[in-house]
Amino acid sequence: MKLYVCYGTFRFAPRPGGHPCGNAYHALVEAGHEPEVIRSYGWGALPEVFNQTPGRREVKRLTGSCWVPALLTDEGEVIQGSEEIIAWAKNATAARV
Numbered sequence: 001m002k003l004y005v006c007y008g009t010f011r012f013a014p015r016p017g018g019h020p021c022g023n024a025y026h027a028l029v030e031a032g033h034e035p036e037v038i039r040s041y042g043w044g045a046l047p048e049v050f051n052q053t054p055g056r057r058e059v060k061r062l063t064g065s066c067w068v069p070a071l072l073t074d075e076g077e078v079i080q081g082s083e084e085i086i087a088w089a090k091n092a093t094a095a096r097v
């Protein structure tokens, strides 16, 4: 599976709830996955011209927007948003138990 993130998977961010990309990554790892992390840089709120890295272009193609985090599962399912990725990680783990 591929996890598209902004600049990394660090957890700290000076905002409530921490860092969405880091939260999504650690939820996947805690659920036993080994996501390939694609650092996509840029910033989804900026015009597309500032989001022309390979990662961002792929996220745009998969989801229709440049916003990260986004997950492409081994089954080809696309999930955008940290809360959604965390919920998917928990469900996928529950399904295996």
Ligand SMILES: N[C@@H](CCC(=O)N[C@@H](CS)C(=O)NCC(=O)O)C(=O)O
Pocket (backbone or CB within 6 Å): 006, 019, 020, 021, 022, 041, 042, 043, 044, 045, 066, 067, 068, 069, 080, 081, 082, 083
């Ligand atoms: N509600 C979204 C917020 C996502 C978000 O704010 N992501 C950060 C990066 S960790 C951001 O700045 N996204 C814009 C971007 O980089 O495209 C979520 O939880 O996934």
